[in-house]
Amino acid sequence: MTDLDTALRDLAPLGVLIGWRRIAEGDEGALNRGEISATNLSVRRASGAVRIVARELLRAPDLAIPKGEGGEPIWPRMVVGSLAHDDEIAIAATANAEDYEAIGIDIERAEPLVAETFALVVTDRERAMIGDDAMKATLLFAVKEAVYKAAYPLDRVFLEFADIEVDLDQGVAATKPGRSLTVRYATTLSHVVALAYA
Incomplete structure (x- = not known):
């Protein structure tokens, strides 16, 4: 295993x-x-x-x-x-x-998110929670990708990263159209995996 x-x-x-x-x-x-x-x-x-x-x-x-x-x-x-x-x-x-x-x-390599992408992915509210932690930003990236994949078939709305707010501590995400999803994640030495569901 x-x-x-x-x-x-x-x-x-x-x-x-x-x-x-x-x-x-x-x-x-x-x-x-x-x-x-x-x-x-x-x-x-x-x-x-x-x-x-x-x-x-x-x-x-x-x-x-x-x-x-x-x-x-x-x-x-x-x-x-x-x-x-x-x-x-x-x-x-x-x-x-x-x-x-x-x-x-979603699955991503367990590598720090580059600065340019960090600015696109992380909202001000999320930045207050994770600071400048680029590994947590990679986690947010994966979670938001998973949220989008769960939400799109339900709402048929294209979401930017800023349209999704994630609270990693509470395990929830909210989309701009008003949908709330449960989020979970796992990390290994090589990868980050995120799951979102309703």
Whole structure:
């Protein structure tokens, strides 16, 4: 069991399944027709990898998971879920739609957020809580990405980072349109993983 396995096991609330895999040569071959239109090999490979993980979680090896108009994955009826990847790791989260309205997940390298991005991601209120801690800013980045992925299918509103306020201590996030979501996160030596759900 890796650090990431342990982190994800502790991250998942009751009823949420989270899985991951290292992106590998050939994962692009897992894409079904119509799932993604990108021609870039690394994008196709990562997109195939996250779908391999999602299909394993759902025990549906032939399931197609196409993208919606906003780039969100289209799940089967009675399933909510989310997909994410960096350049190395593909990760997916799924749950029963009777238990959860929406789920968002994100994974980022556990590296300090660069100053230019820090200013875009962190609101004044959040800055008062985290100060100049660039690692906590990376965590906020991941949490806000997860929140967006959970909120967009519900509200169909494009959110900037400033449209999401996160309270890491309370484990909640609020969006500009007025939606509140629960947030959880886990860190390993190499990665930060964030989960948001309603």
